[in-house]
Amino acid sequence: MTDSTLGATERGRIATAELFRRRSPIGGMARALLLCGALLSGGCAAYGPxxxxxxxxxxxxxxxxxxxxxxxxxxxxxxxxxxxxxxxxxxxxxxxxxxxxxxxxxxxxxxxxxxxxxxxxxxxxxxxxxxxxxxxxxxxxxxxxxxxxxxxxxxxxxxxxxxxxxxxxxxxxxxxxxxxxxxxxxxxxxxLVSLGRKYANPKGPSDIERLLGGPIEHKLTLAAAAxxxxxxxxxxxxxxxxxxxxxxxxxxxxxxxxxxxxxxxxxxxxxxxxxxxxxxxxxxxxxxxxxxxxxxxxx
CATH class of the missing domain: 3.40.50.1820 (Alpha/Beta hydrolase fold, catalytic domain)
Known part of the structure; x- marks a missing residue:
């Protein structure tokens, strides 16, 4: 792993930490996507020796x-x-x-x-x-x-x-x-029942609903099993x-x-x-x- 990669990794970690320190109007699952993007762009996908x-x-x-x-x-x-x-x-x-x-x-x-x-x-x-x-x-x-x-x-x-x-x-x-x-x-x-209800949004499926394949209230049995x-x-x-x-x-x-x-x-x-x-x-x-x-x- 080169010095430049290490620098990118550290920048990615700092950006990720800052993302979660800020109060933001975006939803929690959206923050997760930004977080993962920061990790990937920051070099955390790189293999070290x-x-x-x-x-x-x-x-x-x-x-x-x-x-x-x-x-x-x-x-x-x-x-x-x-x-x-x-x-x-x-x-x-x-x-x-x-x-x-x-x-x-x-x-x-x-x-x-x-x-x-x-x-x-x-x-x-x-x-x-x-x-x-x-x-x-x-x-x-x-x-x-x-x-x-x-x-x-x-x-x-x-x-x-x-x-x-x-x-x-x-x-x-x-x-x-x-x-x-x-x-x-x-x-x-x-x-996943309580968390799925926390993130339920009529404007679109949450990540839990995407995982389960439908609205949480229609997937309660599966959510409980998961x-x-x-x-x-x-x-x-x-x-x-x-x-x-x-x-x-x-x-x-x-x-x-x-x-x-x-x-x-x-x-x-x-x-x-x-x-x-x-x-x-x-x-x-x-x-x-x-x-x-x-x-x-x-x-």
Missing amino acids: PHAGERTYRDLVFAEPGGHPLRMDVYVPQSSQPVPVVMWIFGGSWKIGSKGYHVNLRDLTRSGIAVASIEYRLSGTAKYPAQLDDCETALRWLQTHGRSLGLDPRRIGVSGESAGGHLAALLGTVEGTPRIRAVCALYPPTD SPVNHVSSSSPPFLIIHGARDELVPLEQSRELQRRLTQAHVPSRLIVVPGKGHWFLLDARQLNEVAEFFRSHL
Whole structure:
């Protein structure tokens, strides 16, 4: 990565932070689109060089639903033994984004944990539950093929941010999901019924309505089924949830409700509320260390 790319990346992060500090007349989901544009134009999609001793596998095709290839990038730390892996799911209102940008947990490899950043069909291509199906398929692919990449398929965690955090939380709680040992969800939507009603607008569909394929009031059953809070059980894996205290796009209450359900089900869980942060922020070194420790203790 060149110095000019690093400069662009930093400019993109500053622009994104400034976007969420300002009071703006545009809607929350519109801000999300501007935010993702700032990240992409700022260089967060750029691939950096591998860390010392790290092996990188790019564009591994794990499924082709309807002839639509889905790929993943896998970052494997140097090790003489198979290593645990965290499957990363990108955010972007379920309608934009890619496996290569804003991989918030990319540096987990420095802690001996591999990262597999996956693609899924966006809402403009397929409606829910296609996105969850794709994540489940990626998980099964890692379980089947992980050893050939130096991964331990018995030690898989999942993580994601925003829309990806929603899918990670769902993947960890839905009945019938292949075994996941731990989930780290960053500022996730967890109750699509309440959030869908918050963003309902007669002038046009919200991003949640685009995901579900119709007006929220016509899709309440599907919205409930797509809500992680409704799938928590005593068999759910341990959770670490991270949410900005000033998040106006996905209210902090979404993570608090998930935490309440996990506590009621006696599932080991922790909610970290980050002071002063809105939606979509990079984890600092201390926060990343907490995530790494969480996964090390459960994987």
